[in-house]
Amino acid sequence: MLRFFAHRIGEAVVLVVGVTLLTFAVMSALSGTVARQIVGQTASSEAVQQKASQLGLDDPFWVRYLDWIGGALHGDLGTSWFSGETVNSLLGGKVPITFSLVVGAILVSGLVSIVFGVTAAVRGGWVDRVLQIVAVAGFAFPSFVLGLLLALVLAVHWRLLPAFGYVPLGQSFVGWSASLLLPVGALAVQVVAATSQQVRGSMVDVLQSDFIRTLRSRGISPASLYLRHGLRSAAPPALTVLGLQTIGLIGGTVVVEKVFGLLGLGTAIVSAATQGDVPIVMGVVTIMVLIIVVINLLLDIAYAWLNPKVRAA
Amino acid sequence: MTIANDAGAATPGDPGPAAAPDAARPVAGGGVLRTPAVWVPAALLLGIVASAVFAPLLSSASPEFSDIGNTLAGASSGHPLGGDGVGRDVLSRLLHGGRQSMLGALVAVTVATAVGGPTGLFAGFFRGWFDAVAGWVSNLLMAIPGILVLLVVIVAFGNNIYTAMVVFGMLLAPNVFRLVRAAVTGVREELYIDAARVSGLRDLRILRRHVLPVVIAPVIIQAAQLFGIGIIVQAGLEFLGLGDTRSASWGSMLNDAFTNIYLAPRLLVWPSVAIVVTVVLASLMASGVRDAVQGRGRSRSVPRRRAAVESLRAVLPADDELLRVEGLEVAYGDREVVHGISFGLRRGEVLGIVGETGSGKSQTAFSILGLLPSTATLRAQGLTFDGTDLLACDERELNALRGRRIGYIPQEPMTNLDPAFTIGSQLAEPMRRHLGLDRTAARQRAAALLTRVGIRDPGRVLDSYPHELSGGMAQRVLIAGAVSCEPEMLIADEPTTALDVTVQAEVLDVMRSLQEERSMAVVIVTHDLGVVADICDRVLVMRDGHVVETGPVAEVFARPQAQFTQDLLKSTLVGAPLRRPVQTVREGASW
Numbered sequence: 079m080l081r082f083f084a085h086r087i088g089e090a091v092v093l094v095v096g097v098t099l100l101t102f103a104v105m106s107a108l109s110g111t112v113a114r115q116i117v118g119q120t121a122s123s124e125a126v127q128q129k130a131s132q133l134g135l136d137d138p139f140w141v142r143y144l145d146w147i148g149g150a151l152h153g154d155l156g157t158s159w160f161s162g163e164t165v166n167s168l169l170g171g172k173v174p175i176t177f178s179l180v181v182g183a184i185l186v187s188g189l190v191s192i193v194f195g196v197t198a199a200v201r202g203g204w205v206d207r208v209l210q211i212v213a214v215a216g217f218a219f220p221s222f223v224l225g226l227l228l229a230l231v232l233a234v235h236w237r238l239l240p241a242f243g244y245v246p247l248g249q250s251f252v253g254w255s256a257s258l259l260l261p262v263g264a265l266a267v268q269v270v271a272a273t274s275q276q277v278r279g280s281m282v283d284v285l286q287s288d289f290i291r292t293l294r295s296r297g298i299s300p301a302s303l304y305l306r307h308g309l310r311s312a313a314p315p316a317l318t319v320l321g322l323q324t325i326g327l328i329g330g331t332v333v334v335e336k337v338f339g340l341l342g343l344g345t346a347i348v349s350a351a352t353q354g355d356v357p358i359v360m361g362v363v364t365i366m367v368l369i370i371v372v373i374n375l376l377l378d379i380a381y382a383w384l385n386p387k388v389r390a391a
Numbered sequence: 392m393t394i395a396n397d398a399g400a401a402t403p404g405d406p407g408p409a410a411a412p413d414a415a416r417p418v419a420g421g422g423v424l425r426t427p428a429v430w431v432p433a434a435l436l437l438g439i440v441a442s443a444v445f446a447p448l449l450s451s452a453s454p455e456f457s458d459i460g461n462t463l464a465g466a467s468s469g470h471p472l473g474g475d476g477v478g479r480d481v482l483s484r485l486l487h488g489g490r491q492s493m494l495g496a497l498v499a500v501t502v503a504t505a506v507g508g509p510t511g512l513f514a515g516f517f518r519g520w521f522d523a524v525a526g527w528v529s530n531l532l533m534a535i536p537g538i539l540v541l542l543v544v545i546v547a548f549g550n551n552i553y554t555a556m557v558v559f560g561m562l563l564a565p566n567v568f569r570l571v572r573a574a575v576t577g578v579r580e581e582l583y584i585d586a587a588r589v590s591g592l593r594d595l596r597i598l599r600r601h602v603l604p605v606v607i608a609p610v611i612i613q614a615a616q617l618f619g620i621g622i623i624v625q626a627g628l629e630f631l632g633l634g635d636t637r638s639a640s641w642g643s644m645l646n647d648a649f650t651n652i653y654l655a656p657r658l659l660v661w662p663s664v665a666i667v668v669t670v671v672l673a674s675l676m677a678s679g680v681r682d683a684v685q686g687r688g689r690s691r692s693v694p695r696r697r698a699a700v701e702s703l704r705a706v707l708p709a710d711d712e713l714l715r716v717e718g719l720e721v722a723y724g725d726r727e728v729v730h731g732i733s734f735g736l737r738r739g740e741v742l743g744i745v746g747e748t749g750s751g752k753s754q755t756a757f758s759i760l761g762l763l764p765s766t767a768t769l770r771a772q773g774l775t776f777d778g779t780d781l782l783a784c785d786e787r788e789l790n791a792l793r794g795r796r797i798g799y800i801p802q803e804p805m806t807n808l809d810p811a812f813t814i815g816s817q818l819a820e821p822m823r824r825h826l827g828l829d830r831t832a833a834r835q836r837a838a839a840l841l842t843r844v845g846i847r848d849p850g851r852v853l854d855s856y857p858h859e860l861s862g863g864m865a866q867r868v869l870i871a872g873a874v875s876c877e878p879e880m881l882i883a884d885e886p887t888t889a890l891d892v893t894v895q896a897e898v899l900d901v902m903r904s905l906q907e908e909r910s911m912a913v914v915i916v917t918h919d920l921g922v923v924a925d926i927c928d929r930v931l932v933m934r935d936g937h938v939v940e941t942g943p944v945a946e947v948f949a950r951p952q953a954q955f956t957q958d959l960l961k962s963t964l965v966g967a968p969l970r971r972p973v974q975t976v977r978e979g980a981s982w
Contacts, residue, residue, distance in 0.1 A: 093534050100540065107547045202765070214678075218670040220623040222630055223663045226649065230656050288806040291762050295801075296821040296872065297794030300786065310811045322533070329538030333627045337649070347539065348631050351546045363539055370536065386811060386856040 086378050090371040094364070095147075101363045102143050105356045112354040116159055133159060146357075150364060156357035158350075165361040168346070173365060175244050175342035178254075179331045180324070180369055182262040187269035188320055192309065194270065195277025195316070199285060200304055209274070216271035222333040225264035229337060232260065244340045261338045265330050269323045276319040280312040287311075313384050321377045328366050428679035432672040439669055443489030452480035454487035454639035463655045475658060476647045484639040485661050491640035493669070495556040496621030500614050502560025507567025508610060514568070515575030516598060522572075529565035537562045538627065545633045552625060552634035559624055563617050570613055574606045608684045615677035619670035626666055641665050713738045713880055713912045714759065717773035721754045721936075723766055729754050730936040733772075738879065739910040743923035743944070745959070746933035752916045753802075755933070756884050759914070760799055761789045776880070795825040798873035798911075800883040800902075804865035804890070808857035814868055815853035818875060825876045840871040844901050863894035867901065874905055880912040887922060899925060920960060924948065932956050 113130040114121075134142055149156055155165035198209040245253035284290065285308055293307055332344035343362045350358035424430055442449060452470065461474030472481035514522040537559060545555040578601055622641075628634060629642025636643050641662040648658035714736040721729040729751040736742050744752045757763045759774070761781065774781045776792065784792070793799070801807040809817055818840065819833035828836065834853065841849035844867040857865060866886065873881060886902065887895040903926050906913055915927060923930050923944060930947050932940040932955065940953040951957045 089534075092531065096531055097535055097539075100535075101543050104540075104543045104547045214674060215671070218619065218667050218674060220627060220666065220670075222627055223645070223666060226645070226652075226659055227663060230652065230659060234652060234656060286764075288801060288803060289809045292799065292801050292807040292869070292872075293809065294762055294790075295760055295793050295797075295799035297790040297792065298820055298824055299790065302820065307809050307812070311809070325534060325536050328536040329624075329627070332538050332542070333630060336631060347542060348633075351542050352633075354546070359543060363543075366536060366539060370534075384811060387858055 082382065083375075083378070086375065090375070093371065094367050097367050098147070098150075098360060098364055099143060101360060102146065102356075103139070105354075105359055106139055106142070112159065112356070115354060146360060150360075155361040155364065158358050159355050160353060165357050168358060169343065169361050169365065172342045172346055174246070175340050176331055176335070176344060176366070177369060178247070178258055179261055179265065179334070179340070179342065180327055180373065182258055183265035183269060183327055183330075184320065184324060184373060186262055187266040187273060187323070190266065190270045191273035191277050191316065191320075194274035195279075195312075196281055196304060196309060198274070198278040199281035199312075206278075209278070213271045213275050216267045219267055220333075221264045221268055221330045222337050224267055225261060225334050225337040228260050228264055243338075244342070257338075257340075261334045261340065264337070265327060265334055268330070269320070269327060272323055273316055273319050277312060277316045280315045281308060284308050284312045310384055314381055317377050317381050317384075321374045324370050324373045324377075328370060423680055423683045426679060426683040429676060429683055432675040432679060436669070436672045436676060439489060439665075439672070440493060442486055443493060446483070446486035446490065450480065450483040450486050452483040454479065454483040455637060456480070463651060463658075472661060473655075473657075475644070476651045476655075479639075481644075481658065481661060484644055485641075485665060488639040488641045488644055488662070489665065491552070491638060492622055492625060492642065492666075495552055495625040495640075496618050498553055498556040499560040499563060499621035499625075500617045502557050503563035503567050503617055504610065504614060506561060507564035507569075508571055508606075510564070511568040511571030512575055512598065512602065512606070515572040516579060516594070516602065525568065526572075529568050532562055533565045535562060537624065541624070541628060542631075542633065545628060550634060552629065552640070555628060555634070556621065556625060559621065563620070566617065567610065567613060570609055571606050574609055575602055578602050578605050608680065612677045612681050612684075615673045615680070619673040622666060622670055622673075626662075711737050713740075713777055714914075715773055715775045716755070716759065716771065718771055719755065719758055719774065720770040721751065721758055721763065722768045722770075728936050729758070732933070732936075732938045734931055734938070734941065736880070736912050736914060738912055740929065741906060741913040741915065741927045743927035743930045744914065744916045744933060745918060745920060745923055745930060747918060749935075750933040751936040752933050753884050756882050756914060756916050760793060760797065760882060761786075762799075794821045794878075795876045796878050796880065798876075798878035798881045800866075800870055800873045800881065800886045802885040802888055804862050804869055805857070807869055808860075808865055810857050812856075813853065814855055814857070814860070818853070818868070818872055821872070822875050836875070837871070840875055841868070843905075844868075844871045845897065846871075863890055863898065866890060866894075866898050870898070870901060870905070874909070874911075877909065878911065880914070881906070883913065883915045885917055886915065887919070888917070902926065920948075932959065 113126050113133065113135060117125045117129045130136060134145065137145075146156065153166070155169070157164050158168060161168070194209050194212075198206040243257060245257045247254045285304075290303065290308060293303055298307075331342065332348065334340075335342045335344035336348070343365060347359055347362040347366075350362065424433070446454075456479060458474065458478040458480075460478065461470055461480070462478040463476060464470065464474040464478075466473050470480050470482065472485065475481055475484065510525050514525045540562065541555045541559055544558045545552065548554045625640070626642035626645060629636070629640050630645045630649065632646055634640075634643070636646060644662035645659065648655070648662065651658055712735045716735070717733045718731045719729055719733070720727060720731050728749075732751075732755065734742070744755060746752045754763065754767075758769050758771075759776075759781070761784070763769055769782075771782060776797065779792070781789070781792075808814070815834055815837055818837040819828075819830070822828050822833045822836060823830070826833075837853060838849040841852055846852050846864065846867055852860065852864065852868070860868065866889075870886070873883075881902075883902065887898055890898060899922060902913075902915075905911070906926070913926075915922065917923065927944050929942065930940075930944050931938055932947070932953065934955050940947060940951065940956045947956065948960065951960055
């Protein structure tokens with residue numbers, strides 16, 4: 079158990095370092111022109127030079143990265159090159175938006191995938207075939223295209239739900255849910271397409287196993303047979319797929335936030351990257367990778383809870 | 392940072408590493424193309440590609456020329472689909488846009504295949520440190536959120552969408568790597584048995600002659616799916632306003648339509664349709680190819696849940712008969728495995744069903760329990776338990792009997808306990824359901840049962856998981872489970888076959904004493920005549936789904952009528968000291 083999690087945390091550290099290093103390296107290719115952009119096209123080259131050394135752009139790449147990571151370890155993600163505000167205060171208000179989106183999409187798609195997958199595996203026949211077609215169709219709909227169409231029909235045309243903007247949870251629960259309903263739905267579709275197929279596949283396998291037949295021979299209820307015993311053994315591979323889907327979801331939120339006018343981390347990184355505001359880009363990348371890490375650790379805990387062999391190890 | 396990468400991500404229609412070796416069967420390329428599920432989507436896709444390639448011929452308007460008068464205009468003779476937000480011709484942008492969208496996706500697929508394919512080939516074939524390093528890098532790449540990297544790349548390298556798609560191809564490469572590696576590993580195992588190496592074929596020739604043919608089909612299938620993903624991701628980036636927004640593409644059309652969503656929502660329709668249709672066609676083509684290559688026979692669709700059951704004619708059982716089986720037939724599709732057998736079982740009687748593997752004896756046992764696989768068809772003139780017509784029972788009525796009045800002991804102890812639950816909870820569940828016991832009472836009773844079947848440390852076993860038990864212990868647990876609600880009849884399917892000889896004797900001993908103590912009727916399915924001699928009153932000899940002989944054990948063993956029974960007796964009893972230990976143990980037992 080401890081070794082299992084030590085291994086996972088080791089992987090998480092490698093991932094965080096790898097992704098931030100990669101981003102830092104790519105962004106530093108921009109550094110030549112950024113100082114000029116910040117001080118303005120009419121500024122003297124001395125002013126540009128001064129700005130560059132003020133931002134530490136004269137230092138070698140490794141020094142700058144280690145500087146950044148040293149700050150990040152203390153919770154200080156630096157200062158925006160353009161506005162001069164700290165990254166922490168700039169992004170602080172945006173984290174809940176993106177976090178609600180990702181976690182909401184994971185929860186919704188996890189639940190829907192279980193319902194779809196178990197129903198398809200247990201009922202079989204035409205129910206199974208219809209659900210498989212739905213999955214293929216869902217796979218082909220990019221979340222932002224679906225989001226656009228949903229926004230168009232439900233929000234713009236019928237005015238059932240708000241099309242744009244975010245209502246904080248503290249302000250109104252109903253408003254918060256309503257503002258998340260469409261974006262979370264749009265994000266969940268692709269995840270459901272992949273995950274429900276995995277639930278169905280492993281459920282079909284589990285239902286053919288010997289212990290299910292023996293449980294049936296004991297006369298236990300179908301609800302317990304399928305949901306307690308069957309699903310518990312079928313869930314671990316589905317959790318793995320759900321974990322992989324989280325990675326894609328992060329990308330999905332960047333686009334979906336734009337569709338629904340949610341000013342979260344995704345919108346922040348698009349504008350910061352376009353400007354060349356390295357500290358903000360690094361901040362968003364770090365937080366997003368941490369969101370992936372946290373969700374996967376939670377899924378790992380669920381995995382260990384479901385699988386006694388992992389718990390014992 | 393994934394839970395267990397080996398399990399892999401299953402996207403719908405993912406060819407999957409496990410499926411890959413199946414593609415080994417050579418299928419002529421022409422044969423695949425002749426399947427409608429392949430050529431219909433392929434032809435439509437080709438049509439879309441052609442419309443992009445020949446865009447200048449299909450639309451005379453320039454995709455980049457802004458005509459202020461045409462801004463957000465409706466359809467007109469000059470502009471069949473109207474104009475966009477800055478007055479460009481929508482039809483022309485749609486047609487020309489296909490070029491950039493599909494070319495970008497093609498770039499990504501090409502890079503992914505060119506990088507992932509050879510790496511997977513080498514890693515799977517030569518293994519060693521290269522495999523380890525490549526696997527590690529591949530896992531890391533798969534954990535990277537692609538869009539974030541692409542966002543940064545596209546900004547850093549001159550806002551060029553194709554650069555981004557090259558990088559995206561690298562991020563997709565692990566998918567190809569894993570697929571190819573799995574397929575090659577599969578072939579490699581076979582190749583060692585194969586004489587290829589012995590006969591001196593060089594590695595490169597083995598790769599070309601044996602490995603490539605296996606890998607190509609899955610890679611083509613996957614390429615079609617990655618193509619769809621490439622189109623989606625590229626459109627996403629362009630929708631965000633990245634890349635050159637002036638040049639026509641489906642993504643930049645969405646970007647423009649989004650800006651004008653209130654003024655001209657119809658602008659969203661065309662690029663959306665183009666993207667979705669193209670992606671759907673690509674994945675349909677992929678699953679079409681997969682089905683054609685692997686054969687639809689083993690289709691993964693799930694059949695109905697319960698075996699089909701047909702009652703031919705009710706037969707009334709004799710007075711003290713607990714179970715009556717009359718004219719029982721079991722078939723799988725056209726293949727009948729049990730051909731109309733009949734027998735009865737009195738209260739407290741022990742019946743042995745013997746026969747070789749595949750003689751239909753286990754199928755008979757499962758028929759009584761209503762536990763045949765859903766692919767089976769069951770027909771009978773009568774199947775009654777204590778006056779209840781089992782064929783007329785639905786699942787709920789069967790569940791009231793199973794576990795409560797009919798117990799079942801399976802063959803293989805280790806696979807018949809739910810690995811995710813403790814022994815205690817598995818034993819308690821049926822008792823709580825059937826006998827209405829509360830948690831504590833069920834646990835006490837479970838502990839007593841475990842003691843009864845000879846487990847010395849019931850408290851510890853109750854808290855154990857199945858993987859912590861030995862085979863003999865697990866079988867004792869299963870016997871305890873079968874008798875936990877004091878059933879009148881027990882059905883045991885080769886209860887000792889999977890156990891060590893000494894444990895066999897002990898387990899049989901437990902069963903015999905339980906049977907005597909509770910005067911249960913028992914049907915015991917076995918291929919071991921020693922077991923029959925040891926515990927049964929009557930025996931039923933089966934061969935190829937027929938009953939060849941039946942009668943009291945002593946009589947059948949002394950004067951076997953059928954030739955098959957004689958052979959069976961000869962092969963088991965002649966010069967076989969197999970049952971000695973049983974006798975010894977039984978003499979030592981206390982009755």
